[in-house]
Amino acid sequence: GAVVSQHPSWVICKSGTSVKIECRSLDFQATTMFWYRQFPKQSLMLMATSNEGSKATYEQGVEKDKFLINHASLTLSTLTVTSAHPEDSSFYICSARAERESNTQYFGPGTRLTVL
Amino acid sequence: DAKTTQPTSMDCAEGRAANLPCNHSTISGNEYVYWYRQIHSQGPQYIIHGLKNNETNEMASLIITEDRKSSTLILPHATLRDTAVYYCIVRVDMGAQKLVFGQGTRLTINP
Numbered sequence: 628g629a630v631v632s633q634h635p636s637w638v639i640c641k642s643g644t645s646v647k648i649e650c651r652s653l654d655f656q657a658t659t660m661f662w663y664r665q666f667p668k669q670s671l672m673l674m675a676t677s678n679e680g681s682k683a684t685y686e687q688g689v690e691k692d693k694f695l696i697n698h699a700s701l702t703l704s705t706l707t708v709t710s711a712h713p714e715d716s717s718f719y720i721c722s723a724r725a726e727r728e729s730n731t732q733y734f735g736p737g738t739r740l741t742v743l
Numbered sequence: 744d745a746k747t748t749q750p751t752s753m754d755c756a757e758g759r760a761a762n763l764p765c766n767h768s769t770i771s772g773n774e775y776v777y778w779y780r781q782i783h784s785q786g787p788q789y790i791i792h793g794l795k796n797n798e799t800n801e802m803a804s805l806i807i808t809e810d811r812k813s814s815t816l817i818l819p820h821a822t823l824r825d826t827a828v829y830y831c832i833v834r835v836d837m838g839a840q841k842l843v844f845g846q847g848t849r850l851t852i853n854p
Contacts, residue, residue: 633786659840670830671787671844720786724840732842734779734786 629655629725633735640711641743647707648738650721656701657723661732662694665718677704711742747831752849761818763848765831768812774835776807777842778816780827780850787830787844790816821852 630653640646650660658679663671675696676684683696695707704723708715718739722732748766755761767776775794779787791798791805793814798805804817818825830847834840 631786661841663844670846671781673841673843676841718784722786722842729792730840731777731789731792732840733789737784737786739784 629653629723629728629731629733631721631723631733631735633719633721633738635738636736637739637741639741639743642712643710645707645709646711646740647705648719648721648740650704650706650723650735652702652723652725652733655723655725655727657704657725658701659724660698660704661722661724662696662704662706663720663722665720665737671720674706708740711740713742716740716742747833747845749829749831749845749848751846752851754851754853755818755821757823757852757854758820761821761825761850761852763816763818763829763831763850764813765816766813767831767833770811770833771835774833776805776811776814777832777834778803778805778829779832779842779844780825780829781847782824782827790829821850823852823854826850826852 632651634649660677662674665671674689677696677698679698685691698704718737720737722734775792777792778790781787793805807814828847828849
């Protein structure tokens with residue numbers, strides 16, 4: 628399989644600050660990456676689709692000005708939570724589409740964000 | 744993408760085969776069946792996928808019925824580390840790339 632990493636694995640920040648989360652495909656190139664959010668005891672919810680070299684596509688109800696996505700290279704996508712508030716506390720997970728493996732999506736280990 | 748139906752929870756004894764069912768009665772001819780699992784506080788892990796033929800890899804086997812309206816994921820010799828939430832997802836391989844996660848099946852392996 629293919630390996631996807633995320634950094635940081637957890638972060639605690641104060642309300643009103645911005646937090647950047649990195650998602651990297653370590654052994655393959657990914658033109659498309661995805662960002663999910665998961666609240667406790669709930670399933671994963673897709674936030675946005677990140678395409679290398681173009682603007683991200685956001686799911687309905689996700690604020691694009693609050694969750695900034697940048698996919699500047701074929702191995703790196705970043706999610707920046709701007710002006711974070713306690714309700715943004717969640718488990719953020721990225722995935723990358725491996726074209727070499729029938730477009731199977733491989734997931735990162737997740738980033739737990741806690742906003743105080 | 745077609746909707747799937749899975750039992751909310753299942754239990755299995757360690758060392759036995761775990762059989763996880765999934766119903767996808769509205770699946771289209773070009774939709775694949777994917778299985779992922781999520782161990783607590785980790786990202787989902789890809790297990791296996793198939794179109795119409797049965798598939799097997801080092802982790803599991805996937806049995807798809809002839810009419811493709813249901814499938815079963817088989818973990819042949821379950822261990823305690825297989826305790827996780829298992830998600831069955833159907834998706835067109837090309838074009839729409841999104842994975843839509845349902846609630847999955849919480850599988851508990853008991854010693």
